[in-house]
Structures are given as C-alpha cells and as structure tokens.
C-alpha cells in the first residue's frame with residue numbers, strides 16, 4: 192500500500208509540473224503576440240492626425256511602417272499646425288474708389304476755390320482784391336508763373352464777360368481746368384510689348400510714400416485681374432522690404448527681395464526675370480531714395496534702370512512726391528527728373544494738405560502729368576488723377 196501511495200504522489204506531482212509549465216508556455220506566447228501587436232499599432236502623432244481615423248479591427252487595415260526615432264528626437268513628435276492660408280483681400284475697383292475719394296478731395300482742396308470765389312464775387316475788383324487773389328493762389332502752391340497767368344486771364348475775362356456769381360464760377364473753373372491741363376495723357380504704361388511685362392519703376396525720397404504707393408498700385412492692377420510681381424529694391428531699409436512683403440501677401444502678389452544691403456540693381460533684375468518667367472503683366476519696382484547727393488542717386492537709379500533693361504524696357508517711371516512738402520517737393524522733383532526720365536507723378540498725402548496747387552506747379556516744372564493721387568493711408572486710397580474732378584474739388 193505504501194509503495195502504491197508513493198506512485199500516486201509521484202504521478203500527481205508530475206501532472207502538476209506539466210500543468211504549470213503549460214500555463215507558463217501559453218502565457219509566454221500570448222505576451223509575444225501582444226508585443227507583435229504593439230509593433231504594428233499605428234503611430235500616434237505624425238501625419239496620421241490629419242488623416243481620417245483608422246479602424247484597426249478591420250482585417251484589411253494596412254499596417255503602418257515601423258517608426259524610426261532619431262536619437263535626439265522627442266518621443267512623441269508634435270505635429271506643427273498646418274499654416275493657415277493667408278487671407279487675400281479683394282481690392283476696391285477703380286470706379287468705386289474714384290467716387291469715394293472725390294469727396295475726400297473736395298474736403299481737403301475746397302478751401303482754395305471758396306476763397307477765390309469770395310474774392311472774385313466782391314462788388315469792386317480793385318488792385319487790393321487782385322493782390323489777395325494772387326496771394327491765395329501762391330499759398331496753394333500753384334507757383335509764381337501760373338499764378339500770374341491765371342490772374343491776367345481772369346482780369347480780362349471778367350471785364351469782358353461780366354461778374355455775376357454764376358459767370359465767375361464758370362470762368363474760374365474753365366481757367367483752373369486749363370492750368371491743370373486735361374489734355375495730358377495720364378494712362379499708366381503697365382503693359383509691355385512683344386509679350387514682355389510692363390516695368391514700372393517707382394522713385395522718390397524716403398517717406399514720400401513710395402512703398403505704400405507700390406502696394407496700392409498692385410491692388411489697382413489686381414482689381415483689374417492683372418498678374419503682378421513686385422521687386423523690393425529699396426534694400427537700404429529692411430522695414431521697407433517687410434512692408435512691401437505685407438502688401439504683396441494681402442493681394443497674393445509675389446515680392447522678390449534680397450537680404451538687407453543687397454545691391455538694389457540685382458533685386459530689380461531678379462524681379463523682372465521672375466516676372467518674365469511667370470509671364471505676368473506688370474512688375475513694380477520699389478527703390479530707395481536717399482537724396483544724400485545727386486551723384487550717388489544718379490549712380491544707383493541709373494544702374495537699376497540699366498540692369499532692368501537687360502531684361503525688358505522700363506515702361507513707366509513714376510516719381511512719388513509728398514504734397515505736404517510744398518517747395519521742397521519741387522526741389523526733389525527737379526533732382527529726380529535729372530537722374531531718370533520721369534514719365535508720371537504720383538502726388539501723395541493730398542488728404543493732409545490744402546495745397547493742391549502743387550499739381551499745376553509740378554506738371555509745369557517737369558512737363559509730365561500727375562497720374563495718380565494718394566488720398567489717405569487706407570489700402571485703396573489711391574486714385575487715378577482726373578483733371579475735371581480735381582478742378583471741381585478745388586471749387587468745393
């Protein structure tokens with residue numbers, strides 16, 4: 192019996208060992224499978240966060256490739272947020288801005304006409320009154336020669352044609368309009384010939400509003416569905432380049448730029464090359480206008496123009512003048528016109544000056560038309576110059 196009991200104990204012991212080992216083996220293989228499953232689990236993070244959620248229980252779900260981790264990389268890389276698409280403005284059309292800006296022009300310029308009409312409507316137009324009329328015109332920056340001409344013509348006509356209020360207004364309007372010269376061609380040459388882009392070079396002293404004007408012209412062109420590239424050749428001041436880049440972003444226009452201090456001519460060259468390559472309609476080139484001396488300016492602008500013309504002819508050279516600077520502006524205008532062939536004038540800040548007479552003076556001085564006027568700091572506050580509307584604004 193004792194011998195039998197020993198056998199039973201031995202068999203039971205062996206069975207126990209077998210059961211324990213089996214359980215251990217089973218759980219080992221289970222752990223390995225779990226381990227395998229971990230390896231094929233989709234990685235968290237990465238581009239998957241942008242993809243639709245994946246159903247891992249599906250048999251046909253593709254297994255993700257093993258993730259490789261750079262030694263220094265964070266364990267769970269954070270996906271940077273996708274950059275928001277920049278908002279693109281819809282610039283105001285030229286027609287709509289004209290209506291809006293006419294009122295602003297009347298507000299800033301109307302005093303001249305009102306003053307003149309009050310003087311011309313006096314019962315007796317004696318010498319003192321004519322002197323006051325002269326002073327009023329000179330104060331509005333019309334310039335000496337045009338003032339004398341205008342006074343002569345008014346004297347003659349009012350003596351002959353009568354001096355009722357309606358007559359006086361009509362005569363004054365006609366004579367002012369003649370001085371502003373409605374016959375000048377004020378169209379902007381923004382298109383090139385033979386498939387070349389139009390090249391508009393914008394010059395003027397710093398602070399006159401050049402960069403702002405380049406941005407505003409880009410908006411006018413974009414509102415007419417023209418394709419534009421801008422060249423930030425004012426490499427002297429990094430902020431000017433940044434400023435232009437912001438204008439470009441707002442209307443989805445590429446801005447060609449170089450590091451601060453780059454040769455402006457190389458930026459201008461690159462801008463025109465890019466414009467040609469992309470087949471755009473117009474390239475606008477902003478320049479630096481340090482007026483430290485005429486020779487330096489001549490060197491710089493002359494080179495910019497020469498280099499551009501290796502690629503395409505310059506179709507328009509716009510001189511930007513600040514209307515509030517009066518006679519100083521005239522001196523600048525003279526210097527620039529000796530350095531480059533100015534083909535049009537942009538008169539900025541007319542909203543902040545009652546001296547609209549500068550239009551007459553500068554056109555006379557340079558023999559080129561005012562083509563655009565700046566009437567505020569708003570993005571669409573630039574309007575094509577219209578002689579008739581301007582004269583009406585002068586009369587208030």
Ligand SMILES: Nc1nc2c(ncn2[C@@H]2O[C@H](COP(=O)(O)OP(=O)(O)OP(=O)(O)O)[C@@H](O)[C@H]2O)c(=O)[nH]1
Pocket residue numbers: 395396397398399400401402403404425428431478479480539540541542543564565566567568572
């Ligand atoms: N009120 C008014 N301000 C204007 C007008 N045009 C430009 N300005 C302002 O004039 C200032 C100078 O303009 P900018 O375009 O920086 O002048 P800039 O000639 O390019 O000068 P740099 O960038 O230094 O070369 C800015 O504050 C403009 O907002 C305008 O028509 N009316």
